[in-house]
Amino acid sequence: MNRAPITQKGVELLKAELKRLKTVERPKIIDAVAEARAHGDLKENAEYHAAREQQSFTEGRIAELEGIISTAEVIDVSNLNVGDKVVFGATVVLEEDETGKEVTYQIVGDAEADIEAGKISISSPVARALIGKSVDDEIEVRAPGGDKVYFIEEIKYI
Template identity: 50%
Template structure:
């Protein structure tokens, strides 16, 4: 089974979501029981809605449990990689052409959220940055064309 790279923050977020879903289980079961008491199940919209919600909840639980069981949790604060871009690092880059500064954190696929500048380790920008050092200039082929960046700062938080 292939391990799924994940940061400590990503693992904590998944565990919190799993806990929330586990607490919903009995509430959904109770809603199904109450809907059953209403009579004919063939035309009982409340029953069908509760069963559908139960199916979605159980699928989400299985998905999270699978991800956690195959997670390779990486704590970058314990890794001696001063100045090198690695999985889990927070990287500040400067666009060479526009002088725009952006800070990205390189995370696992499931943790990626561009609105929070969390980019997947498999994204073109992350793949272009991994292994580089603070101060390096890199040219990265992106879907929008080639971007040139200078790595300004690498942090492990």
């Protein structure tokens, strides 16, 4: 079985979402289905069909989260002692060569990646280019908008 890496914080967030879905969302949906059933004919009852669709989506997400959590390899980033190399879980400050703009990314598992929050998947092109590199190294990333060159300014393990 292939165990997907995930940070300690990432697995805690997934467990919190799973708990919310099971304890808050699932009971709401059950109530909505029961209420819609009480309205009569189910064939033409849009509320019933919407509630069942939401139930299906929620149950699917619960199953997905349970699968991710059960097979995840949890890595505590704060316990990593790898010197000055970029590894899974590292937070990296990069400077774009062309613009001089700084961006900060944390390398995380696929299940917790969120570009808006600065978390990039270990399987992303940027993360793959960063792994094993050190401060002041230059990396080149092939992007849809063209190749980009970055310099590693700082590496943190938080």
